[in-house]
Amino acid sequence: MSNNLKEQVIRSSGVNVLKCMRCGKCSGTCPSYDEMEYHPHQFVYMVEKGDIETLMNSDSIYKCLTCFACVDRCPRSVEPAKVVEAVRLAAVRIQGNNHLIPDQIPEMLDEDLPQQAIVTAFRKYTK
């Protein structure tokens, strides 16, 4: 099972996790570090180990801002954000596992909230 998941995450992200030299620069530069239980370098390492389910069940997948700081600054072009995205997709693609549902939206709205925020959140948190 977890082997299949690993394959799926690797294929979907297009990332070669073996390129990682474990320097931790991704986590050193991550603006969401303190909010995450598992940090970008751990995503890369745990995917390599095949420990995907732990990541899927962690809130960390919803904390990534997709700001690509880790992607641009990684010395070895590993692109950790793409791994996080692939794991998140693996999670929200499970039936009934959407992280955001339309019913929640009205209470989040305020007069200035741009449509862009809603669209983006749906793209990130649901399937």
Place this chain on the structure above:
Amino acid sequence: MNTFMYYPGCTLRTQAKDLDAYARSSAEALGISLEEPENWQCCGGAYTTAKDEIATKLSAVRTLNAAKEADKPLITVCSACHNVIKQTNYDISHDEEMSAKVNNYLQLDEPYNGEATVYHYLEMLRDVVGFDNLKKQVVNPFKGKKIAAYYGCLLLRPSKALAMDDPENPTIIEDFIKAIGGTPVIYAQRNECCGGYITMEDKAQASKRSAKVMDSAQEQGADMIITACPLCMYNLKKNSGSELPVYYFTELLAEALEVKEADNE
């Protein structure tokens, strides 16, 4: 007169009408004609990097294809649209499998493989109009104003696909500020994320991020901060708790060119 395809995107039709209106009136003043593609769709707000996500890329490809068919470069203003459309264009021209799948879905008259050119409005100012030229047309310069440019993440990264400016030491908005007569303020957080869509998930995190950006700019003595992104605008204004004024760069441009009132009644 230079004519471009112009993609406003969802938010410029609603919450960020100013960003759009000032962009249009300024373009006209600069002799640039903007043409909206017919029946454009929302780009989705965020680019999905996953290789097995094809449907989420289609609307951007439709827009790109419209530009290709019209044989005109495509201009975007909103940072998010820009990011999505440029990344889509980059991937479709570098990833054969993705291009095959996308074209298989769309069944266009002629397959789309990344032929269109995409400019951000700022790139258009830099590369088509030219900042020197812009400077000459400024009627109402921002003399003595210390303006902090906020790039955020979407304008610059991933730098391979966006290829707009040096991702760590960008100059395009600073050069723009100089062109409209202001004094650019360099501060460290200008290319760090404001929190973006996390405001929907975790307000506290968005506050923390945007406060950091605002503090960093204020520390360096900025009078105001400018952005190209409605979501950045929202976070910096609503979530940061800072009083530092935030404007769209197009508003300052329109003011400098003195076309602000005319088109924004």
Place this chain on the structure above:
Amino acid sequence: MQVNDNKEFQPLIVAFCCNWCSYAGADLSGTNRLNYPTNVKIIRVPCSCRVNPIFILRAFQRGADGVILCGCHPGDCHYTSGNYFTRRRMTLLFSMLDFLGIERDRTRVEWVSAAEGAKFAATMNEFTEAVKKLGPNRRLEDLRCRKQ
């Protein structure tokens, strides 16, 4: 033609490699254990400019399915300018082969330095695949030369 158990077509490929760059590059791909198919047989020449177009025609006449010529990168020739001659001569030869209707992909010139073991292996893999797709060379092979 090579003997092969499964019936997939196995092309015969002759590679001319200059002694200073490409032959050393081929050695390096060996030292690094980078695989490429056994179809490729290398002939060592001092410089790519030693390769007379006749050698290439001869290989095709005798049943080779693809011929690749490897030399130092332009500007890096051990003999200063040999690979420039190669480039010009081969351009001429290839346009002649083109005129004769020989598929363009059967012949190739590649610059491989002594440090590019990985490039050598990748080039050979790719070239073998390309020739495989073309199938046997029938047009230039002289059947009288075929060993029964």
Place this chain on the structure above:
Amino acid sequence: MQKIGVFVCHCGTNIAATVDVKAVAEALSHESGVVISQDYQYMCSEAGQNLIKDAIRENGLTGVVVCSCSPRMHENTFRKAAAAAGLNPYLVEIANIREQCSWIHKDIATATEKAIILGRAAIAKVQLNTPLTAGESPVAKRALVIGGGIAGIQTALDIAEAGFEVDIVEKEATIGGKMAQIDKTFPTLDCAACILTPKMVEASQNEKITIHSYSEVSAVKGFIGNFTATIKKKRRFVDETKCTGCGACTEVCPMQKVPNAFNLGLNNRGAVYIPFAQAVPKVATIDPNYCLKLRKGDVNEKVCGKCAEACTAGAINYHQQDEYIEQKYGAIVVATGYNPIKLDKFDEFAYNQCADVVTSLELERLMNAAGPNGGTLLRPSDKTHPHKIVFVQCVGSRCDDSKGKPYCSKICCMYTAKHAMLIREKYPDTEVYVFYIDVRTPGKNFDEFYRRAVEQYNVHYIKGMVGKVTPKSDGKIDVQASDLLSNEQLHIDADMVVLATAIEPDKTARPLATMLTTQMDTNDFFTEAHAKLRPVESATAGIFLSGACQGPKDIPETVAQASAAASKAIGLLVKDSITCNPCVAHSNELMCNGCSACEKVCPYGAITYQDKEFRTPYRTTVMRRVASVNPAVCQGCGACTVACPSGAMDLNGFSNSQIMAEVDAICK
């Protein structure tokens, strides 16, 4: 009738594991002309060579084929063995069944089949081999050393010691190179200048050594033993023979706003300058880009001229021109060294934004007693004493190709430990943090040195990488980094940040390699002839490699390699003549029609024409113009053989018929 012996090597299991060597020997024994076909475990061993020698003597072999490793490895070994047994060494051919067969294939059946075909090709070729005798060419008894850093100086001193003339060509105004800029050396912490400057003086005083400073090699022609180099002595606007190095000119120069290159731009110097107090040669140089007089374009105009007035020796010469010297050399040693990379791609560390973020080499100058602050460590921005310093390792090293250098720069772990230790020693109130990915300290007393930094000097080593450096308005620098062991993101309020910057070969190395026709790797380091066995020779005969031009090296390694390169050069220079490569072109005069096609493509000018008398079938004679090749000049590339329209030109050892025979054997 040919009598050919075939010898198949197992190379332990290197060949035998994937190639059925017995089957190869068996199959090749049936080839025409083969009289003996054997296999053996290690053909290159003494016993293996004896096997070949005995076979030659007993069977009266006329040709030998060895199926073994690459000819680049052991062709010479087997040629020598053949010669010892009385067979002309050029009647030996190698079939490369290791690098180009057993090591790259996995399937025994197909690998064996390929090995047999390669063996057949070698047999087909050897049947057409002819005995060749190598000619001799004289050796010029003088060496050229390119680069005057510690590597070049050491090489030159060693060659001079052996009694040969040496010329050092250094592009800067002084020799000394990077070591002259370094403050202290690891792992002993002795002062770099104290051990380097005596060597610089020794080099300048040695009568066998000529130093061409502020000079470049602009052209090299020829071959081993017989190189001709053109050295461009750039005009320094000062007559070296008159200048006494008193420095009076540097004091009067009104243009004092020139970034001091020796201090990496950390302070300024005059337009006329002596790089540092112990410079060799101690001669002033005028920088024409800054000099008020020279900048004008017309030196006759009455501008400034203060330095000329101040010079009592009359050494200043505003009219000086570049000078070109041509010299013959037997050997050339490359010692072009390294530079730290540009940090433009690493602005997340704010190097270009913040004066207090410096490279390690800049820190060397900041700490050096002869540096901009007289040896007191002060922040470049406000000249205050830093209390918290963060070191970042691996900046630009071990990167993806698109980001930086793929290799480990090797010296950074040690010099960072050195810096940390020196700072803690001199300023115990300063806290020092080192962010590392791995600490790499192979070397004598190296790990002990690093442990001392931790245990004795209490330097904080943190496993993790810095992600973002943010200069703040209060002058502090926020360093955001990950601590991988405690799994947290840190923020350190630092006063200074030091980047252990990757090193790369000097920019002059690439064009030089082209000039010398030597090979470089993809990172522009010179490639050695053999990674293990010939580490200081380039693949081009007569060109040797010294120091960091071949790969990152620390000082002890550089000096060791410099001496090794010198000994190789001396080994060449002591010979009065060297054996030439007999695989040269020759023209069949009966077929030559004197068209000059060959002469035009020859890169060495080895082909000349002479008018010769030939007899015709009608009992008359005619004069014909025919090509002739000078075997001492020909390098055997074979360009002429293909250019010749009548097929008169051929190449020994790689003749048309030999290559064609190989083609036929492979295609059969």
